[in-house]
Amino acid sequence: MGITVLQFPPAGGIGPERTDSEAEIREYAEKCSELWRALRRPDVVVLELQDDSALASLKACLKRCDSFFSLDRPIKEKASSSVPGEGFSRPNGKELLAFRRLSGAYGLAASDAQALDGACRVLDSLGRSVLRGISRSAELDIHAEQLSPLLEDDPHLRRRPSASILRASCYPEGGPAVGEGGSLALAFAAHHDRGVLTLVASNQPGGLQVQLPPGAGAGHGGGGGEWADVPLGPGRVAVLVGFSLSYALGGLVRPALHRVAPGGPRRVSLAYELCFRPGARIDPAEGLREAATRPAG
Ligand SMILES: O=C(O)CCC(=O)C(=O)O
Ligand SMILES: [Fe+2]
Structure with missing residues (x-):
């Protein structure tokens, strides 16, 4: 396991729908295979965004979240929600602003809600293009839209809150303070996500880590339990496989064990958990029937 940095989706579009240049289609197909092979190794994939407006939305949203987390506590608490796991909260020593599209504005300033909504759109579309990309890889080769019906339709069309959720987090400098209660360490605890994919962005390069499986480290054949730094920063988005995708693809890809490294500077991040729609x-078995009967190669 390691880190693969990939320019995906390629500049100018999401796939062959947008071009009839053979060279561009070939480049896209190669990227799809690279993406699949990296996730299957398993590597964490870091996407380098080619779309300036997507890049600008994420950067701006991260800056807004940074300002939000710098506000006085009573102002932030106005954005608390009665829905568990949504709005502003302080779970386990970090500060969290969890945003579900169409669930409500959580008492946020309109411009903050707009920035979070914009980031949701960018990361949702990126997640969907990753799913389309891996489906189209020569190795998996299932229909490009096979996973799409499992995702939700646009929440604005359905007029119902999104299943997917954006978590803006602010981690304190230095990590959990000793003596503040054991639960504080949970903000930095290693975990797997349950969704399809989690897309993580931060304007700061460091902080996110993934655990290497046994034997994958730089040491002498060992390496289990080593943590690898995932390089982020403006224009980069990490793609972490969640349990739902692993299940839907019959275990062909494995969920990524990840954490935020304790002991670093104060850190603000966005993690968008793309989820299957409820129900x-x-x-x-059905989804992979064709792929499974094809000779490996
Ligand atoms: O803040 C990060 O970099 C990761 C956050 C995360 O893992 C999560 O929200 O599930
Ligand atoms: Fe996570």
């Missing part, structure tokens, strides 16, 4: 029927 989606996921049948890995």
Whole structure:
């Protein structure tokens, strides 16, 4: 396991729908295979955004979140929600602003809500293009839209809160303070996400880490339990596989164990957990029937 940095989706579009240049289609197909092979190794994929307006939305949203987290506590608490896990909260020693599209504005300033909504759109579309990309890889080769019906339709069309959620987090400098209670360490605890993919962005390069499986480290054949730094920063988005995708693809890709490294500077990040829609029927055997009967190669 390691880190693969990839320019995806390639400049100018999401795929062959947008071009009839053979060279561009070939480049896209190669990127799809690279993406799949990296996730399957398993590596963490760091996407380098080619779309300036997507890059600008994420950067701006991160800056807004940074300002929000710098406000006085009573102002932030106005954005608390009665819905568990949404709005502003302080779970386990970090500060969290969890935003579900169409769930409500959580008492946020309109411009903050707009910035979070914009980041959701960018990361949602990026997640979907990753799913389309891996489906189109020569190795997996299932229909490009096979996973799409399992995702939700635009929440604005359905007029119902999104299943996917954006978590803006602010981690304190230095990590959990000793003596403040054991639960504080949970903000920095290693975990897997349950969704399809989690897309992580931060204007700061450091902080996110993934755990290497046994044997993958730089040491003498060992390496289990070593943590690898995931290089972020403006224009970069890490793609972490969650349990739902692993299940839907019959275990062909594994969920990524990740954490935020304790002991670093104060850090603000966005993590968008792309989820299947509620009630989606996921049948890995059916979904992979064709792929499974094709000779490996
Ligand atoms: O803040 C990060 O870099 C990661 C956050 C995360 O893992 C999560 O919200 O599930
Ligand atoms: Fe996570």
